[in-house]
Amino acid sequence: MPKSGPSSVEFSAVTKRYGTVTAVDAVSFTIEPGTLVTLLGPSGCGKTTTLRLIAGLEIASEGTISIGGRDVTRLSAADRSVSMVFQSYALFPHMSVLDNVAYGPTVSGRRKADARAMAHEKLDLLGLKGFEGRMPSELSGGQQQRVAVARALVLEPEVLLFDEPLSNLDAKLRRRVREDIRELQQRLNLTVGYVTHDQQEALAVSDRIIVMSNARIAQSGPPRELYEAPANPFVADFIGDANLLDAELLSVEGARAQVRFGPVVLDLPHRGAGTGGIKLSIRPEAFLLSATRPNRPCIAGTIAKAAYLGAHMEYSVTTEGGELFVVDRDVMRPIAVGSTVWIDLADHGVTVVPV
Amino acid sequence: MPCSSAGAARFARRLAERNRTGGARAIKRNVAICLAAGWLGYAVLPWYGVGRDGILALAWLATYPDAASAPALVQALAHGRAWLLPIGLALALPLATLTLPREHPAFGRLLVAGGALGLIFAAIAGFGIINSGPRWGWVAAMFGDARQPGFGVGAVITVGALVMLFANGIAARGNFRGDAFIAGSLTVIVALIAMFVAFPVAGVLLSAVQDADGNFTIQRFVERILADNVWGLGCIAGGTSCGVAWNTIFLGILAAVFSTALGLAFALIATRTTFRWKKGLRVLTILPIITPPFVISLALIILFGRTGIVTGWLGVLFDIPRSRWLYGLPGVLIAQVLSFTPVAFMVLIGVVEGISPSLEEASQTLGAKAAKTFRTVTWPLMRPGIASALLLGFVESLADFGNPLVLGGNYEVLSTQIYFAIVGAAYDPGRAAMLAVVLLFFTLGAFWVQNRWLGETSYVTVTGKGDAGLTAALPRGVRWLCYATALPWAVFTLTIYGIILVGGFVHDMGRGDMTFTWRHYLTAFQVEQTGHGLFFSGSAWQSFFTTIQVSAIAAPLTAAIGLLTAWLLARQRFAGRRAFEFATMMSFAIPGTVIGVAYIVAFNVPPIEITGTGMILVICFVFRNMPVGTRAGLAALAQIDKSLDEASLTLGGRSATTLFRVVLPLLRPAIVATLVFSFVHAMTAVSAIIFLVSARYNMATAYIGSRVEAGEYALAIAYSSVLIVVMLLSILLIQFAVGQRKLGRRAPAVSLGTA
Ligand SMILES: Nc1ncnc2c1ncn2[C@@H]1O[C@H](COP(=O)(O)OP(=O)(O)O)[C@@H](O)[C@H]1O
Numbered sequence A: 001m002p003k004s005g006p007s008s009v010e011f012s013a014v015t016k017r018y019g020t021v022t023a024v025d026a027v028s029f030t031i032e033p034g035t036l037v038t039l040l041g042p043s044g045c046g047k048t049t050t051l052r053l054i055a056g057l058e059i060a061s062e063g064t065i066s067i068g069g070r071d072v073t074r075l076s077a078a079d080r081s082v083s084m085v086f087q088s089y090a091l092f093p094h095m096s097v098l099d100n101v102a103y104g105p106t107v108s109g110r111r112k113a114d115a116r117a118m119a120h121e122k123l124d125l126l127g128l129k130g131f132e133g134r135m136p137s138e139l140s141g142g143q144q145q146r147v148a149v150a151r152a153l154v155l156e157p158e159v160l161l162f163d164e165p166l167s168n169l170d171a172k173l174r175r176r177v178r179e180d181i182r183e184l185q186q187r188l189n190l191t192v193g194y195v196t197h198d199q200q201e202a203l204a205v206s207d208r209i210i211v212m213s214n215a216r217i218a219q220s221g222p223p224r225e226l227y228e229a230p231a232n233p234f235v236a237d238f239i240g241d242a243n244l245l246d247a248e249l250l251s252v253e254g255a256r257a258q259v260r261f262g263p264v265v266l267d268l269p270h271r272g273a274g275t276g277g278i279k280l281s282i283r284p285e286a287f288l289l290s291a292t293r294p295n296r297p298c299i300a301g302t303i304a305k306a307a308y309l310g311a312h313m314e315y316s317v318t319t320e321g322g323e324l325f326v327v328d329r330d331v332m333r334p335i336a337v338g339s340t341v342w343i344d345l346a347d348h349g350v351t352v353v354p355v
Numbered sequence B: 001m002p003c004s005s006a007g008a009a010r011f012a013r014r015l016a017e018r019n020r021t022g023g024a025r026a027i028k029r030n031v032a033i034c035l036a037a038g039w040l041g042y043a044v045l046p047w048y049g050v051g052r053d054g055i056l057a058l059a060w061l062a063t064y065p066d067a068a069s070a071p072a073l074v075q076a077l078a079h080g081r082a083w084l085l086p087i088g089l090a091l092a093l094p095l096a097t098l099t100l101p102r103e104h105p106a107f108g109r110l111l112v113a114g115g116a117l118g119l120i121f122a123a124i125a126g127f128g129i130i131n132s133g134p135r136w137g138w139v140a141a142m143f144g145d146a147r148q149p150g151f152g153v154g155a156v157i158t159v160g161a162l163v164m165l166f167a168n169g170i171a172a173r174g175n176f177r178g179d180a181f182i183a184g185s186l187t188v189i190v191a192l193i194a195m196f197v198a199f200p201v202a203g204v205l206l207s208a209v210q211d212a213d214g215n216f217t218i219q220r221f222v223e224r225i226l227a228d229n230v231w232g233l234g235c236i237a238g239g240t241s242c243g244v245a246w247n248t249i250f251l252g253i254l255a256a257v258f259s260t261a262l263g264l265a266f267a268l269i270a271t272r273t274t275f276r277w278k279k280g281l282r283v284l285t286i287l288p289i290i291t292p293p294f295v296i297s298l299a300l301i302i303l304f305g306r307t308g309i310v311t312g313w314l315g316v317l318f319d320i321p322r323s324r325w326l327y328g329l330p331g332v333l334i335a336q337v338l339s340f341t342p343v344a345f346m347v348l349i350g351v352v353e354g355i356s357p358s359l360e361e362a363s364q365t366l367g368a369k370a371a372k373t374f375r376t377v378t379w380p381l382m383r384p385g386i387a388s389a390l391l392l393g394f395v396e397s398l399a400d401f402g403n404p405l406v407l408g409g410n411y412e413v414l415s416t417q418i419y420f421a422i423v424g425a426a427y428d429p430g431r432a433a434m435l436a437v438v439l440l441f442f443t444l445g446a447f448w449v450q451n452r453w454l455g456e457t458s459y460v461t462v463t464g465k466g467d468a469g470l471t472a473a474l475p476r477g478v479r480w481l482c483y484a485t486a487l488p489w490a491v492f493t494l495t496i497y498g499i500i501l502v503g504g505f506v507h508d509m510g511r512g513d514m515t516f517t518w519r520h521y522l523t524a525f526q527v528e529q530t531g532h533g534l535f536f537s538g539s540a541w542q543s544f545f546t547t548i549q550v551s552a553i554a555a556p557l558t559a560a561i562g563l564l565t566a567w568l569l570a571r572q573r574f575a576g577r578r579a580f581e582f583a584t585m586m587s588f589a590i591p592g593t594v595i596g597v598a599y600i601v602a603f604n605v606p607p608i609e610i611t612g613t614g615m616i617l618v619i620c621f622v623f624r625n626m627p628v629g630t631r632a633g634l635a636a637l638a639q640i641d642k643s644l645d646e647a648s649l650t651l652g653g654r655s656a657t658t659l660f661r662v663v664l665p666l667l668r669p670a671i672v673a674t675l676v677f678s679f680v681h682a683m684t685a686v687s688a689i690i691f692l693v694s695a696r697y698n699m700a701t702a703y704i705g706s707r708v709e710a711g712e713y714a715l716a717i718a719y720s721s722v723l724i725v726v727m728l729l730s731i732l733l734i735q736f737a738v739g740q741r742k743l744g745r746r747a748p749a750v751s752l753g754t755a
């Protein structure tokens, strides 16, 4: 739908410094045309700054940024064909919904009637027919956000950016809005950059996820790859609350290795690790609890805490190898605090983490 | 050329981007316009001022282009003023850019070089030769005994164009993200502040160390500044009076202490008691804004002067003899405390209200009694606010001119001494400058102390969150103390304003003649119907019209410059931002008397020879009140989410578009506040403009001052009452004209910052 089709975004070794603070440190990545890529990471890791660098609201201290193959490093926001949906929506409070959406075409010199026609088209697309005359303050949070999206789409930008778009919505609405955004992106074949600190949200909407930590990229890849094969302890911990545990790599055979974790010996892909001490990432749902001792070697532990969360139980289990965070689907038969349990490992959700 | 190949590659790349960058076209267009204006000013319009009637009278056309009315080019070639030639050469440099694409490295360089050189040459040409001859030896060596009048239209336009060429040049070189609007506004504001704040103030500092012939004599300055009448301590030893510097400080401290104490009492009553008329107290806060100078002093004289009403009663009732006790420290102090208490009240009511009730509730739930809570929680939290009210009172007392002038008697303070050194019989600009330096340092010292002492602690408890909870009631002792100090004072204030209200309508209140009359209003504001229409024969009309005109011209200019500055400070990042902020705030810290002296010293000679014009009044007001606009703008911008600006930018709105379409509509309250303040302030200011008025451009306050000196108190009071009414009306009018922000019920995007 964009005039020239969706464009790619390329960062090569981009650095942004504010005085002595390095907010983005030699970051390189590519957003393929027509894909939705999420920047994920804890607060302060540089996601927003990266997004603003794409938009041209910040100018890179070093490195080059290109959009659609064109070097835009020094171009200001007004000269880039990039739109942004702000965290606070940033709707102009003194303009009606229609004037907000028509703002882009109006200031870029379109005739008033044309600008309004373009605005109406996008408002219809977002299901906002009938709201044109309202002021932003007369809309609900979800409606305000759709106006913000319509306003960002009206110039048919090469790239559309979202900065934590769900953070101002109530929990119920979040799921629907994120589905709407994904659906819109796929229907219009848009290139989208999306910032969030919520790993679930990232897993749900993205084609690719870029995990950031301390101004650098910790790992990037499709959601499944990040979840199942975290490249480092940070990613393993940040996505899916994995348990990071000490284990020993006994021997390597082809792509696989024998790994001993407590009394249990596992056969896993070695992912480049050599023999000796390693870290294992074990997802909370990969622990299988049983109240009776199975006739296989397994880990013994004591339930330290238990919490009922409706769909599942969360346990904290004390073992010799340390405190484990365990999720158990069996809510019908909760295990009492203080009981001894036997822990087996599922054949998924256990990964060797290169350190 | 080693860098040429890299330069060429960069050039080629930029060329490829060229049609996508809208900024490029804008800069090229700007440059063409600036060049056209620059050459119009240099080669066509009269370079020098063409006499009192001004350029629009067109009388100069009759003799054009003679030595008076010729443009700079003709002056240089035909009238022997060769020092104007380099400006033209500098102006020729940027002509080359017309053939260059904007991306070419030489484009920006030529503009910067041409603009900067042109400005330097213009400054040398302007300042080097004044109407009495060359100012510096080397200029005399080059051009002999040359003379020239002050700059006129041509020079102003050319200099403006040079500034804009320079600004476009630095933008074209990639500064300010290539945004010519930002570069231009910043350069213009810096240039204006340099011209109308820094230059005159520097001039005062300089003339304090110069003798009458312009030679530097530190010795003379030291002599002057150490003179007995400045620092003498005779009053302590007894016998003679103290030096003017000590007097000023002493008065300042007393005025600050009393007005802060009273202000605090009022603030506590208004916020922490169930006093029945406490809403009415808030009306107090508007009084200092709309009270013209002199009137409080006049009312005091009418009450307590030698023939005053109260003096009369006291004489009859208690046989207290009539005396002149009012003239001197007591009178000035009472007048200043009357004037400044509302200001202290305004500061302190904000502080007291800002104390979060939950802190006091916390103390009470922990078992503290009312008195203990007040002493351990409320009072410490108020302390920074009290400190700032004290400093404000002190600084205001230093700057006050009207009250000491009327009531000072033999008690000499700096502001009036500066005035008398300029207008008095003993004309001594060197002494005025020296006293101005002393006053300036006192004031800056007070601001420095405030900064060091208070830092940012004053408003820490204003969290921006909706604090629920009830404020603690005052302990009984404190409450009665507040009532006992504040209420008599409130009655006194009411009496004073009552006198102002009545004084214009009776024959001679000062002598107890209370028969009703329109006489004073007729003298001042008579309008006669003649054969040629209305004739404004009243004696006040001339200054009244000038005041309205000057205020009406100055107010929008002040708002424009002040708010533009605020926007640059709040929304743009650039090197030297802090210095820029300091410079824009500086003129506020400088006492009006100092500015007045500075202006006549600086603008009495070419190149900017504007004393005696209406323009100097407008300029004076604009740069004195601009910091108010900046402060109001900064406060308002802090409440407007920055992402609104950014949303506009990502939608293709350039900085100017963003400013006009998004920011300004949201700044309406700040615009109103600035317009009101600068309009009203222009009607009540006296300390600076008393030096700058002329027979032709007299201002209301200066006229009132002259009536006071002539002893026509009733006339002065009548005129002041009219001013008060006009100010109240104009406040309403401006509020109505600019209107309210249209935001609907809720304003989600206008909030404090983002996460
Ligand atoms: N304008 C700025 N000036 C100084 N430091 C900044 C500025 N903007 C961001 N930073 C710093 O850069 C880092 C990254 O910020 P940001 O990109 O906003 O993080 P995130 O969006 O991931 O929470 C933080 O340490 C932040 O303090």
Ligand SMILES: [Mg+2]
Pocket: A047, A048, A049, B755
């Ligand atoms: Mg962020």
